[in-house]
Amino acid sequence: MNQFIAYIHTNCVACGACMKVCPRHAISIKYGIKAKVNTDLCVGCGICVKTCPAGIIEKKERT
Numbered sequence: 001m002n003q004f005i006a007y008i009h010t011n012c013v014a015c016g017a018c019m020k021v022c023p024r025h026a027i028s029i030k031y032g033i034k035a036k037v038n039t040d041l042c043v044g045c046g047i048c049v050k051t052c053p054a055g056i057i058e059k060k061e062r063t
């Protein structure tokens with residue numbers, strides 16, 4: 001298991017850009033207002049971090 005995971009801050013606007021590029025389908029949009037990461041599927045690749053137009057996703061150490 002990778003030591004990093006994607007973390008999406010609370011000011012997410014649910015544009016869906018991160019969800020579309022995630023190779024593991026680890027991101028979903030909840031209630032049409034915020035993206036959520038499935039920690040069991042996320043491998044911490046960082047593609048979503050680079051793709052987020054708002055810059056509110058970061059790689060954090062998995063706890």
